[in-house]
Amino acid sequence: xxxxxxxxxxxxxxxxxxxxxxxxxxxxxxMMFWYRQQPGQSxxxxxxxxxxxxxxxxxxxxxxxxxxxxxxxxxxxxxVSNMSPEDSSIYLCSVAVQGVMNTEAFFGQGTRLTVV
Amino acid sequence: AQRVTQPEKxxxxxxxxxxxxxxxxxxSGSPELFWYVQxxxxxxxxxxxxxxxxxxxxxxxxxxxxxxxxxxxxxFAQEEDSAMYYCALSGQWGASYDKVIFGPGTSLSVIP
Numbered sequence: 141x142x143x144x145x146x147x148x149x150x151x152x153x154x155x156x157x158x159x160x161x162x163x164x165x166x167x168x169x170x171m172m173f174w175y176r177q178q179p180g181q182s183x184x185x186x187x188x189x190x191x192x193x194x195x196x197x198x199x200x201x202x203x204x205x206x207x208x209x210x211x212x213x214x215x216x217x218x219x220v221s222n223m224s225p226e227d228s229s230i231y232l233c234s235v236a237v238q239g240v241m242n243t244e245a246f247f248g249q250g251t252r253l254t255v256v
Numbered sequence: 257a258q259r260v261t262q263p264e265k266x267x268x269x270x271x272x273x274x275x276x277x278x279x280x281x282x283x284s285g286s287p288e289l290f291w292y293v294q295x296x297x298x299x300x301x302x303x304x305x306x307x308x309x310x311x312x313x314x315x316x317x318x319x320x321x322x323x324x325x326x327x328x329x330x331x332f333a334q335e336e337d338s339a340m341y342y343c344a345l346s347g348q349w350g351a352s353y354d355k356v357i358f359g360p361g362t363s364l365s366v367i368p
Contacts, residue, residue: 183358
C-alpha cells in the first residue's frame with residue numbers, strides 16, 4: 141500500500157496567481173499521477189509524472205498551465221498557473237503500486253482550490 | 257479508445273433492496289477493471305477489482321467481456337453504502353502499469 145499526503149488541503153486564490161500543490165508518498169514509486177475533479181464531475185487525468193523525465197500530459201492539458209516537478213521517487217508538485225475561476229477544482233495526486241497479482245491506485249486526500 | 261461509461265448519474269434505492277450500478281467500457285486489449293468509492297468527506301478508495309473476484313462489503317462485480325460490462329451489485333443495500341461510485345480501468349496486469357481511466361461516477365443514495 142501507499143500513504144499519500146497532499147498540501148495544501150484547500151486554498152482560495154486570486155485569479156492570475158499560481159498555486160503549487162505538493163504530494164509526498166511514504167514509499168518509492170515509479171509513476172505518480174495528477175488528476176482534476178471539477179465540481180460534480182469525475183476524475184480527469186492531467187498528467188503522468190515519472191522521476192527523471194518530463195511529465196506526460198493528457199489531451200487538453202499543457203505544461204505551461206500545469207507545470208509538474210518530480211525530483212525524486214517519493215515527491216511531486218503540480219502548479220496551477222495564471223489561475224482563473226474555471227480552475228476551481230479538487231486536484232488529486234495518485235500513485236500506482238504493483239503487487240504480485242495486480243496493481244492498485246492510491247490517492248491523496250485532494251487539494252480543494254477555489255479561484256476568485 | 258479507452259473509455260468508461262456509467263449511465264446513471266444518480267441512483268436511489270431503499271434500504272434492504274438490491275442495487276446494481278452499471279458500468280461499460282471500451283478498451284483495445286484486456287484491461288483491469290476496478291470499482292472505487294468515495295464516501296462523504298473521505299478520500300477516494302478502492303472497493304474491488306475484477307482480477308481478485310472478491311466480495312467487499314457485500315458488493316460483487318463480474319466482468320463480462322462479451323458485453324464489455326463490469327456492473328457492481330449488492331443484494332441488500334445498507335444506509336452506509338450511500339456514496340459516489342466510480343468504475344475505472346487500467347492496462348492489463350503484467351504489462352507496464354497504465355493510467356487509471358475513470359467513469360463519470362454514480363451517486364448512490366440508500367433511503368432508510
